[in-house]
Amino acid sequence: MLSIQNVSKTYEVRQGWRGHKHIVKALQNVSLQVEPGCCLGIVGESGAGKSTLGRMVLGLERPDRGEIWFQGQNLNPSNRGRLWAMRRDLQVVFQDSVSAVNPRLTIREIVAEPIQNYLKLSVSETTKKVEHLLEIVGLRATDADRYPHQFSGGQLQRITIARAIALNPKLIVLDEPVASLDMTIQAQILHLLADLKQQFEIAYLLISHDLAAVSFLADRLAVMYQGEIVEILDDAKQLSQLQHPYSQQLMAAQLPIHPRDRSLSSNEIRS
Numbered sequence: 001m002l003s004i005q006n007v008s009k010t011y012e013v014r015q016g017w018r019g020h021k022h023i024v025k026a027l028q029n030v031s032l033q034v035e036p037g038c039c040l041g042i043v044g045e046s047g048a049g050k051s052t053l054g055r056m057v058l059g060l061e062r063p064d065r066g067e068i069w070f071q072g073q074n075l076n077p078s079n080r081g082r083l084w085a086m087r088r089d090l091q092v093v094f095q096d097s098v099s100a101v102n103p104r105l106t107i108r109e110i111v112a113e114p115i116q117n118y119l120k121l122s123v124s125e126t127t128k129k130v131e132h133l134l135e136i137v138g139l140r141a142t143d144a145d146r147y148p149h150q151f152s153g154g155q156l157q158r159i160t161i162a163r164a165i166a167l168n169p170k171l172i173v174l175d176e177p178v179a180s181l182d183m184t185i186q187a188q189i190l191h192l193l194a195d196l197k198q199q200f201e202i203a204y205l206l207i208s209h210d211l212a213a214v215s216f217l218a219d220r221l222a223v224m225y226q227g228e229i230v231e232i233l234d235d236a237k238q239l240s241q242l243q244h245p246y247s248q249q250l251m252a253a254q255l256p257i258h259p260r261d262r263s264l265s266s267n268e269i270r271s
């Protein structure tokens with residue numbers, strides 16, 4: 001469904017007071033596939049190139065080399081019309097839910113936005129749909145008339161998820177969806193995303209630095225290091241099968257040393 005083919009991207013940055021030019025290889029020959037209804041997790045430390053890849057998939061930036069295909073169509077940022085049509089099936093949830101919503105709009109207006117852009121529904125049908133979406137993500141229909149500042153970070157993330165699923169998308173790019181939430185809320189949001197994936201057969205491209213979160217939600221896992229995919233795990237639950245030295249370093253840095261405690265950290269999410 002999503003095919004990322006040999007994608008590379010470099011940025012030219014200026015460093016130091018003399019402003020010397022410096023080339024950053026953000027993505028190097030990245031190839032990945034996401035199957036319908038499946039979650040591919042991309043894990044790597046800060047600067048690995050995960051968000052750059054997410055932006056390419058969303059058509060927000062163009063690769064220097066390589067191509068991205070979504071549902072048989074080339075995702076070319078210069079073809080605005082096609083991109084607009086494709087965005088109906090391709091949604092995004094960002095880490096920062098506060099900046100992802102307009103503080104001046106009610107929750108009803110926020111969640112209704114994609115519906116109004118893409119569907120021809122009457123006002124009462126839109127109202128019904130918005131309230132149903134809020135209930136699906138664990139909020140109340142009466143929350144629709146409140147404003148973003150009246151919600152916690154976790155609740156706001158539920159609202160951006162409601163907006164992302166409003167058009168029954170085929171794929172959602174989840175860019176660090178739980179990184180700014182505390183542990184308990186992280187687990188709740190990961191459970192919600194897992195339920196929605198199953199219920200609506202949505203595929204996810206999950207971008208995260210958090211190996212435990214990726215292992216919980218993803219079916220397959222790709223490890224990214226300095227713009228390259230260094231390892232792919234066909235079963236994201238089998239973290240002990242990671243072999244690349246960088247993957248092991250990532251695992252050692254994030255998960256408890258003792259295997260018994262490692263399974264505990266997954267259990268913390270599962271319970």
Ligand SMILES: Nc1ncnc2c1ncn2[C@@H]1O[C@H](COP(=O)(O)OP(=O)(O)OP(=O)(O)O)[C@@H](O)[C@H]1O
Nearest residue numbers: 011013024026044045046047048049050051052053
């Ligand atoms: N617009 C840009 N201009 C210049 N350099 C950029 C730009 N976007 C990304 N980079 C650089 O590309 C590299 C990859 O960045 P990217 O944000 O994709 O990594 P990441 O894995 O998502 O990290 P983080 O989790 O910190 O966002 C970094 O070295 C970053 O500084």
